[in-house]
Amino acid sequence: MKTFSTYLYLLLWFVGASAATACSDEPEPRQDFVETGLQELDINKRGLDAEGETPVIDVRSNTYWMIRTQTQAEWLNFSPTAGSGDVEVVVEAAPNNGAERTAVLVFETRQGEMKRFTVRQSGAESRVTFYEGRFGDGASQLSINRFEAWENRGIGSLRCQYWGTDALVDSRSPSTGYDGASGGNNITFGSDDADFMLGGIDLKGDINFRLSFASMTSDAAFDPDALQLFISKDRQNWTQLTYTRSTAAAWERSELPFYLPEGVSQLYVRFHGANARNYRIDDIELAEGDGSGQTITFVEDIVEYETYTIFDETFDWCVGKAGEDNSTLPGSDNGGPTYHNGWSGTRVYQHPGFAKISTSSSRGWLTSPAMTAIGEKRVTVTLSFNVGIMNTDLGRFMIKVHNSGTIDGESEVEYELTSSNKWESMTLYIVGATKETQIEFTGIQDKLNRFFIDNVKATFVDIKEE
Structure with missing residues (x-):
């Protein structure tokens, strides 16, 4: 039997609980942060x-x-x-x-x-570094383009890129024996005519620099003529620099102070292996200078250069059906073309002044003539062209480089377009091209990979002939 006090207790508890519930409906004050x-x-x-x-x-x-x-x-x-x-x-x-x-x-x-x-x-005594390259560790004869563990440091290194021809990242002979030796991977050369390039380093308006790098050889003595150093402001024209080191074969660091002319905004560095299969480089650095060194004179500033055309193909020999022009993509095929100017291909079809590659069920390809205009040298070729994807086919195609030369260190590179049935203009660079070099435009897959090609132009820059 419940007493009066029990009922009173329950009543008070209910009132208190109701009041607590009513209070909980009020928003809590917001805490700033x-x-x-x-x-x-x-x-x-x-x-x-x-x-x-x-x-x-x-x-x-x-x-x-x-x-x-x-x-x-x-x-x-x-x-x-x-x-x-x-x-x-x-x-x-x-x-x-x-x-x-x-x-x-x-x-x-x-x-x-x-x-x-x-x-x-930092104080005035500190040194500003524009680029400092480290190459990680654990790589084994890996091509420059396939290596991804680049470690860039420095105020000008944000957009630094790497290219190579027969240059490899390898860890079998790590750098050692000098201040700052990073060990691990370094760059070695896989042929008697190899290149390793990096850039563009943002110079932030500076003109005084100090370039340093470490090098070694497994030969009996070090020969600077076998490992040559170049710099460039446009990655097209290369000015050779002379560096000094002992003839000792072991790892050793070289330093080269210099000034650049006013107005140079970025810098590219190239190590050319001329019979340097047994040479390695590591710990490349570009830092602010100490006021010493001579002003660099770029070769293009004292030698007159000219752009030479290897070929400039407009495909005028492709004849489309009546009433069509190259502003109406995709248009209709007019059968296989009669090839001119050294071009050849498989499953290539004529449109009015341009070519279509592949069919809806078969992959095709179009191959350029050899770049004989280059002559007895190895150059960087600028390749430009117009390309368009047909209908809603796969929006990718491939360029293959035959015989010699690479694009970003590779002989086969895929490209992707942003829209169908519209022309897009593309420009790329073939490094290490020779008179035997040919390019091939080809599809990626066997079906529904049709695309159009027009206005293919290949040029290179060289000293103007008198």
């Missing part, structure tokens, strides 16, 4: 980040915030100085001609939530 992800930023003496860009701080918040400096830092500006929500704050630092310096920023909300952030700038 401000975050910056990283807690510090290191910039070089020029005020740039590790990738050579103007540094930024990614601020994340759910409310209004402002920035104040906890320490005096007249050398540092940031924009904006306040914001709401997620904002990217740009940091501008004056060049540092003295010792290393540090500033502490405080990001603060109205509720007093704070986030401290440290900006540290």
